[in-house]
Amino acid sequence: MKVTAYIRTKTAAKNNVTDKATVYFRVRDKECDIKAASELTINPNHWSAEFQGYKARVSLVSEPKRRQFNRQVRELSELIAGEYRKGVSGDWLQRLIDEYHHPHIYDGSGVAVDTRLTAVIADYVKKRGLAKRTCYKFNGITHKLLRFERYQREVRHIRAFSLKVDTMTEHDLYDFREFCMSEYLLVEKYPSIYKGLDKMHVPSEQLSDNGVYDILHNISSVMKWCDRNGIPTKRPFSRFEMRQPVYGTPWYLTLEERNLIYALDLTEKPKRLQVHRDIFMFQCLIGCRMGDIPRLSRTNIVNGAIEYIPHKTKDGNPRTVRVPLNDKAKAILERYSRRKRSLLPHFVDREYNDSIRELCTLAGIDRMVSVIDVKTNEEVKKPVNEIASSHLARRTFIGNLYKKVKDPDLIGSMSGHVEGSRAFSRYRAIDDEMKKELVDMIN
Known part of the structure; x- marks a missing residue:
């Protein structure tokens, strides 16, 4: 019986160092000739069929890497030779190789565990x-x-x-x-x-x-x-070095702009737009994420406040968020008081975001704001009514509260932001009026 390691691709371009060939193992005996692929790879120009591993001199590959690769080829060959029995099949060989690469690939019942x-x-x-x-x-x-x-x-x-x-x-x-x-x-x-x-x-x-x-x-x-x-x-x-995301200073609707949308006369508009306006305004008033809206029901109203665990953080660092309902929020919920399950009607994300931009346009909210260009990471100016989306509601809730009380712990208890959150820390730079107040203190 003989075990041979080999590659099928014999050569690559002379200066090509990126191409990789898979190392296969072949078992030959009198009545057996089976092959299976391993997960070992090597540049074809570096492979020595004689040594069944790296060539003696490969300047672009470190010595430790060559030794590790050659050791793995040798270990697999010895494992196959040691486990070989007459009558084995290609499936046996593939399973043996898979077990070498993934020691935990099979559970107690012998069924392969999919680790892809x-x-x-x-x-x-x-x-x-x-x-x-x-x-x-x-x-x-x-x-x-x-x-x-x-x-x-x-x-x-x-x-x-x-x-x-x-x-x-x-x-x-x-x-x-x-x-x-x-x-x-x-x-x-x-x-x-x-x-x-x-x-x-x-x-x-x-x-x-x-x-x-x-x-x-x-x-x-x-x-x-x-x-x-x-x-x-x-x-x-x-x-692995994770490049941190780049965000601009959060922009949000002022209370005056929010109230313009709240007071819009939409009687001649499609019912869908009226419903989306109510959902958007409710978001502005409690600060939840769009994904939490469909999960809210009457059971989440406790003693005049909304109580819920944000779905985004429920597994990592769950915390109950409690937000008292003001008169505007109560008025919105009253319109849908007959609903038995969710507090507010179902909506489609894309249509909802389209409606938010339409509502801003109808309310005349088209001022220019600074946003980060996704391709250049540079700040550019764009009108609110062209880039508004559901997350604007959350920023509006947090931004206006922070402008009033400047207490991150208190606001965090209602927004669900954890202490030290990078996302929340950006709100500390949102308002020139706050800066002016500080400067006036030393006037």
């Missing part, structure tokens, strides 16, 4: 009971990960490439971040990657730095969940 990141994300979404809009977000991340794996296999020629939570390293994260930032350029350069994909999964423009951060932040949450649930990982984020 995409499969773990699906399990994470299912078991966490996430909001529908958050599920959509993770669905988009999954499709991007699948495209990245396809890119690694078809373009970088790492044939057996797959992101798995128990083997993923910080280097994989850096490669994935680079892919996210440049993918919009790959559509025309490597059309085979996108062949057969739905148009919604084909990127048409550059993803912002904040967008890339959001994707990686969500993957980090999945990896932390793995650690908490006993799923082995290499903790790649502990050695």
Whole structure:
């Protein structure tokens, strides 16, 4: 019986150091000739068929990396030789190799545990009971990960490439971040990657730095969940440098502008716009996120106040938020007092955001505000009625309260922001009038 390690791709371009070939293992005996792929990869120009590992002199690869690779090839060959029995099949060989790379891949019943990141994300979404809009977000991340794996296999020629939570390293994260930032350029350069994909999964423009951060932040949450649930990982984020998101100073509606929208006469407008106005105003009055609105019911009203646990933080650092209802909020709820389940009617996110911009236009709220350009990270000026969205309501609640009382702890107890929150700290720079008050103190 003989065990041989080999690669199928014999050479790469002379100066090509990015192409990777998969290392296969072949077992030959009198009545046996089986092959299976490992997860080991090597640049074809660096492979020595004679030594079944790195060539003796490879200047671009460190000595420790060469030794580790050669050791793994040797260990796998010895493992296969030691476990070999007559009558084994290719499935036996593949399972043996998989167990070497993933010691915990099989549970007690002998059923393989799927450690692919995409499969773990699906399990994470299912078991966490996430909001529908958050599920959509993770669905988009999954499709991007699948495209990245396809890119690694078809373009970088790492044939057996797959992101798995128990083997993923910080280097994989850096490669994935680079892919996210440049993918919009790959559509025309490597059309085979996108062949057969739905148009919604084909990127048409550059993803912002904040967008890339959001994707990686969500993957980090999945990896932390793995650690908490006993799923082995290499903790790649502990050695990965996360670029922090860039945000401008929060802008928000003044109380006067908010009241203009509240008082709009919409009797001649579609019913949908009237409902969306009520939901938006209610958000402005209690400061919750859009995703929390559908979860609120009559049971959340306790002694004249709304009490709820924000869904975004319910697993990490759950805290009950309590916001007294003022007269405007009570008047809005009275219009929907016959509802038996949710406090307010169901809405579609995209339509809701469109309505908010229309409401701002109808109220004449078109002043210019500074926002961060997602591509250049530079501040640009845009009119409120063109960029308003549901999160404006939360900023309006927090901004106007902070302007009145300047007490982050008190406001945080009603907004759900935790102590030291970076998001909340940005509100401390929101109002020139506050700065003027301070300067007047030393006049």
